[in-house]
Amino acid sequence: MRSSVMKRRGPRAAGVVLAVSSLFLAAACGDDEPSTGSNGDGDGALTEIGEFEGQVSILAWPAYVEDGSNDPKVDWVSAFEDETGCQVTSKVYGTSDEALNLAKSGEYDVIAASGDLSLRLIAAGEADPVNTDLFENYDGVYDFLKDTEWNSVDGVNYGAPHGYGANLLMYNADVMDEPTSWDVVFDADKMAANKGKVTAYDSPIYIADAALYLMKHNPELNITNPYSLDEEQLDAAIELLKTQREYIGEYWSDFLKQAQAFTTGDSVVGTTWQVTANVINKKNIKVTLPEEGATGWNDTWMLSSQAENPNCAYAWMDYIMSPEANALATEYFGEAPNSDAACALTVNKDHCEIFHAGDEEFIQQIWPWRTPIKECLDGRTDVECTDYSQWTQAWTEMKG
């Protein structure tokens, strides 16, 4: 077959390309329907639990859905699977931002959401209302965790309370004495000895930690709520973070990556969760709650509006709220359980005291994660506060 020069196919080919492309682009420009709930309209939560579907897909913080694959002794999923026949598949996320993105894919039935995620899920139409009458274990839960500002909107409840905790400060006792203040990660003089080994949480929500520090150390900025920052206050927080940036070795969003870094000694000080210290399990790696207080979280199990297995989803939410399961899960993670009954079942009898379970005041002090919005959360009306997209932009620019 000799190569031959032949008639121009150009115009014909171009025409085909144009036709196909315009078809697809037309589809792309078409209206995108917002995700509708599997239960139909937004108002109607399930009225009764139907037959279990045989599987349930859960999106949660690490160490919330343990089935023994990480540590054979840590398993509260198998009992659930045996009891209900709902096989559990789970996906772990590192930050609330990741979770929102994953939730939108519609592949999960139940989502464990912290306070900064729950309202965003509801606003985006990703979460369905939850009928708490269908739960057996709801009554026993602490009252101050029910129908709160982060898990209900206009009297409509959206989830099952799980627990709450604070972001702690982890440090390597071989390298430094027990710190009493967050200045070991925010003050240049204090960080100098650990240059390149400081770590921080890799999410824009960490700006609130900087704001909390400024709240206590720079009262002239008049910060009353670390999630309610006007432009000037946000700039100050970013300046503080830029100072910190010079001493940072790694930011972490995967708690196991942080665990590894502390174990090898590549990180020696920084914010963390209790569960990280538990996983590291070395005598010289300790955690502490500094004097300024801390940011924290309160978690709720929510029902995805795109859930394909709502009945198994309800079954999971009920199960994980039960004192037995809740005690196991919250003790493993290192947070306060959701009920007195759960407290009675923890292995370490001091667990609830250490984590301030049932302590409504404590939850106020720890500034749990909230999504910053333009309307100032502290009630100021004379200024406009910065919202989360501004925080995200500022955070990316700060990292450089």
Added chain:
Amino acid sequence: MVAAARRAARSVSSVLSRFSWLRLGLLLTAPLAWLIAIYVVALAALLLTALWQVDSFTGNIDRGALTFDNIKNVLTTPLYRTVAFRTLGVAALVTVIDVAIALPIAFFMAKVAPPRWRRILLIAVLTPLWASYLVKAFAWRATLSQGGLFEWLGTPFGIESPGYGLTAVIITQAYIWLPFVILPIFAGLERVPDSLMEASSDLGAGPMRTLRHVVLPVLFPAIIAGAIFSFSLTLGDYITVNIVGGANQMLGNLVYVNQGAANNLPLAAAIALIPIAIMIVFLAAVRRTGALDNL
């Protein structure tokens, strides 16, 4: 029955033989349709997305309004310029290092080693390709960490591990893409006839001169082909940066964070325009050298 089928096949054959554009059309339709429908349209849609905006609270894309805000943002905010130059620098450095390492080993494999060894050497170079990219990156994380292999080897000489950072990224990327660079250069060197080099030395040129004036010009497209790989693969990489990069960000990370955690696909698409533009310029520039045939 069979005879009829055969007759039909023959007539199809003769028709096709007469009209070459028909043959060409049949050959091209399937692959071209695939590439256009799947790849070109997807790319076009992505670029279109760069012109949309995202609602800040719900995170849903507002498809109604077209705006150049994202692109303006990317072009004016100093952050993107800094990261783009940083990424370009890292990619260029990785490419230079890889080519520098690949040249001697490829030359040895193609021209100096006895033929029996050539196959073994080639297998030796190809085998690491099958070790997972992730495992290699993680192995470097372990190597460069405190108490890792680098420190263990370097302490007697007083050399400290660079730790996690841009240096680590450059080392790891250069390591991972090395086989991709060696292979085209090796293939290119094989195509340089020995007789050419012999003729050159017969005419009085020393080895260095032969290399510079005879071998290198012929080899150039192959070197560029290898460079395309290491450059393009480093340009968009975010996983290695996450594993050994410490607190640094490269273009790939910005795109990844924006399309994922920051939930701003339009901005991610706008940022993605940077590496696309860079690669298209690069490819257009090297098209003339014939490097694209050596991939």
Added chain:
Amino acid sequence: MILSANVKRLLAGLTVLILVLIYLPLILVVFNSFNTNQTMTWPPDGLTFDWWERAWNSQGARDAVMTSVRVAAMSTVVALVLGTLLAMALQRFDFFGKSSVNLLVILPIALPGIVTGIALHNAFKGILNLDLTLMTVVIAHSTFCIVTVFNNVQARLRRMGGNLEEASADLGAGLWTTFRLVSFPQLRSALLAGGLLAFALSFDEIIVTTFTAGSGVTTLPIWILNNMFRPAQAPVVNVVAVVMILLSIIPIWIAQRLSGDTEGAR
């Protein structure tokens, strides 16, 4: 060109050094698969077969390998077909837009993976509203595997020339018969080389895969990514890696033998 013995020795030495540097991290991986310490510090604390045992029993790892094999196999088949068609079209014909088509074939592999990944993700989920399944991964992988087959076949076609095929036509063979009995046997080894490279590319691909695989599809790289930092699983990851390296030597060796000379290997 006549190289002095010293230069030859120098080159040989450099080659050995480079090969040592290439294999050092891999040897580290092998050691760490026996390391009792899960964080892989050096030197290893102690040696154990625990991880090998756990890997052997790991259902997750096995499933991941099988999924990867399936995806890679299907992608390779598609890439072989499409790549060969394209190579024949571009090598045997001249037409308007030929160099653009050439560029188009290379684009999926020349543009950074993350661009291809988010473009395809956006196309599948955002526009076509498809669920992400095994097939979406196969579609994505096929697209960037086409180029490896294309290049190998094109190089072989260039060397083959058209003479044998013309002779076959002169002798009265139809197009398909010519392809079947004359072209294909000569192309076989190029197809094998290209196919093997396509398989390797698809098998180890992570970036595009994370964007096109739904939550139900776990290829080996995704499994590794999920388990890399888990203290209990990271050493298992090392074991799996070592096994894959060892297993891969066989097909590479076979491909090298069958391809005769090594031209066109990328």
